[in-house]
Amino acid sequence: MSCEKYAQLINDLVEGELDLQTAGRVDLHIFACESCEAELEMLRSEKENYAHFLFEIEPPSDLSTQFQAKLESFDQAKSVLPEVSYGFYDRFSNFFGIRFFQPILAGAAVLFVLGFGYFWLRNLEKDSEQSKVLPSINSANKAFEGKSEIIFPPETAKAKIVSPKKITKVSITKSEPIIAQQKANEASVKKPFVRKNKLQNLKIETAINLNEFQDFQIKTATQLEKVEMLFRSFRNARFIEEREEYDIAYEKQQAERLLESNIRLRRQSENYGTILENEMLGKVEPYLLEISNLDANPTQEEVLEIKQRIKNQNLIAGLQGF
Amino acid sequence: MTCHASEDLKNSQDFIIAKAQSGDKEAFGLIFEYHHRFIYKFIYAMLGKHELAEELTQETFLGAYRGINSLRGEAALKTWLCGIAKNLVYKSYRSNVKENGKSDDELDTLNSFDGKNLLPDEEFLNKELNQVIAVALGKLHEDRRLIFVLKEMQSLSYKEISEITGSAIPKLKTDLFRAKIEMRAMLRPYMETRK
Numbered sequence: 001m002s003c004e005k006y007a008q009l010i011n012d013l014v015e016g017e018l019d020l021q022t023a024g025r026v027d028l029h030i031f032a033c034e035s036c037e038a039e040l041e042m043l044r045s046e047k048e049n050y051a052h053f054l055f056e057i058e059p060p061s062d063l064s065t066q067f068q069a070k071l072e073s074f075d076q077a078k079s080v081l082p083e084v085s086y087g088f089y090d091r092f093s094n095f096f097g098i099r100f101f102q103p104i105l106a107g108a109a110v111l112f113v114l115g116f117g118y119f120w121l122r123n124l125e126k127d128s129e130q131s132k133v134l135p136s137i138n139s140a141n142k143a144f145e146g147k148s149e150i151i152f153p154p155e156t157a158k159a160k161i162v163s164p165k166k167i168t169k170v171s172i173t174k175s176e177p178i179i180a181q182q183k184a185n186e187a188s189v190k191k192p193f194v195r196k197n198k199l200q201n202l203k204i205e206t207a208i209n210l211n212e213f214q215d216f217q218i219k220t221a222t223q224l225e226k227v228e229m230l231f232r233s234f235r236n237a238r239f240i241e242e243r244e245e246y247d248i249a250y251e252k253q254q255a256e257r258l259l260e261s262n263i264r265l266r267r268q269s270e271n272y273g274t275i276l277e278n279e280m281l282g283k284v285e286p287y288l289l290e291i292s293n294l295d296a297n298p299t300q301e302e303v304l305e306i307k308q309r310i311k312n313q314n315l316i317a318g319l320q321g322f
Numbered sequence: 323m324t325c326h327a328s329e330d331l332k333n334s335q336d337f338i339i340a341k342a343q344s345g346d347k348e349a350f351g352l353i354f355e356y357h358h359r360f361i362y363k364f365i366y367a368m369l370g371k372h373e374l375a376e377e378l379t380q381e382t383f384l385g386a387y388r389g390i391n392s393l394r395g396e397a398a399l400k401t402w403l404c405g406i407a408k409n410l411v412y413k414s415y416r417s418n419v420k421e422n423g424k425s426d427d428e429l430d431t432l433n434s435f436d437g438k439n440l441l442p443d444e445e446f447l448n449k450e451l452n453q454v455i456a457v458a459l460g461k462l463h464e465d466r467r468l469i470f471v472l473k474e475m476q477s478l479s480y481k482e483i484s485e486i487t488g489s490a491i492p493k494l495k496t497d498l499f500r501a502k503i504e505m506r507a508m509l510r511p512y513m514e515t516r517k
Contacts, residue, residue: 011499015473017480046506050474052448053455059362060376067354067380071347074384279479313477 003036010036014043016286016313020263023286027293044305051312213272220265220277223258227284228319230254231310234291237303245297255291262288284315339399343390350390354383357400360476361407367471368411370460378414382407401478401485408468408486415464451512458508466501473498 009026012018018026030036060066230251238247262285269278290306310316341349361382366375385406386393393402459467468487472478473494480491487494 008495008499011502012495015480015498017495042506043502046502046509047474049451050455050470050505051477053452054363054367054475056452057363057366059359059379060372063358063362063376063379064351064354066376067358067383068351070380070384071350071387074387075347275481279481283479 003033006033006036007039010040011043013286014040014047016283018286020285020289023289044309048308048312216265216268216272217274217277219261220269220274220281223261223265224280224284224319226254226258227262227288228316230258230291231284231287231316231319234303235307235310235316239300240297243297244300246300246303247297248291248294248303249296251291252294252296255288259285259288259292280318283313283318287315335399339390339393342387343393350383350387353386353399357403358383360400361403364404364471364476365407365411367459367475368464368467369414370456374414378407378410381410385410398482398485401482404472404478404486411468412464454509454512455505458505461508462501462504466497466504469494469497470501470505474502 006026006029009018009022010030013023013026030040233254234248234251237251239245240247262281266278266281266285269281287306287310294302294306338349338352342353358379362375362379365378365382366372369375369378382403386403389406393399459470462470465487469483472483472486473480478486480494483489483494484491489497
């Protein structure tokens, strides 16, 4: 891939919006390419400048009072308006906003009627098929007249495809329609039990999922707490003046450990669809990667640059509030 | 920080929204207190005028007060408010185009700065830079300015910006990238003199 194609990716890297794999790929390229490294530095310093732009902009201190007054006058104006007496239809349509949604409601009604009609016709078809099947069962039973205790496969709904060959045990004599009826009754009695079992299974599954979800939430909270501690520790990392280096061996080790669990939890949060957790885990991940990629004794610039970005993104405050 | 803390935080926000939806003005006042600075800064960055930012911030919250019942649980309050503010900003642009035939005429604070009378003292360098940024920002196309402000200046995620603008994330990325290139080109002369 050429440098031009990496330009957009470098921009996404600065924005912290790259997944781990792509970020690694871009990092590798930057490591080998001087112009892209310069571009990355340029984007970072520009971002810092832009981030400061709104720092000093503050709304006037009396804006809140002004707004309260405006709100009061708005409410008063609303209450002064003459009350129009609405009929039942008006009130009903205003309540549901039917006038606004009229075309949508009409469409929904047509769809409902069509759907209902389709299922009704389908059921009608099934009934007629069943009535066709019954005589065939009767005729099959007729073939075994004088014998009883015919064993059908468990689902009598499939009775229509049961051929006389599949019927295994035959003994006592009974009249054929009664036998078919008995079997049908047995099946109709068995069916609810099957449903009940399914429901129970579903309940157990839901309970297991809930436990898993709670477990995930606790793990995420613990993870974010640890990340917050790490960022704080990184912010206060010890500076060795003689060598003009930072000592971040402990932070680096922690970041490596946390990065792994962070990726796992972020993926889980995607599966569960928990947006807040996913967002926060995604936000901290690039920083964990960067800290873990630092040397044990990095230069002042490297550390300050990461510190500054953590500060710009308000990450520690965000984690604290989470 | 625990799981319960985050739940409590979310619950308290939901509780305030629910109270405001039932017509509690005090609860709505809290919503105003929490979010008006963000909205004010956003409108200021988009329009470059304090008076207009003040007026439109109030309009935004008045609109939110009127339509608070349409806020659904899944929509984040901040992005919802930002969406209302964005519509008002665009409306302001359109009215300017109608009145003056040019969308940037209202941005006199931004355009009055020509870059010649920069403040001399070192301590004012940052203010100076902010002025230059404001001028450049006023020259960006509105859609790109919106994305640039939300991402670079207010640090929203692409997902949140997508909710506000209704644009797909790849389009946002491209627009932001182009906006940055334009901004760099506009700021280059100043940055070179500063060096």
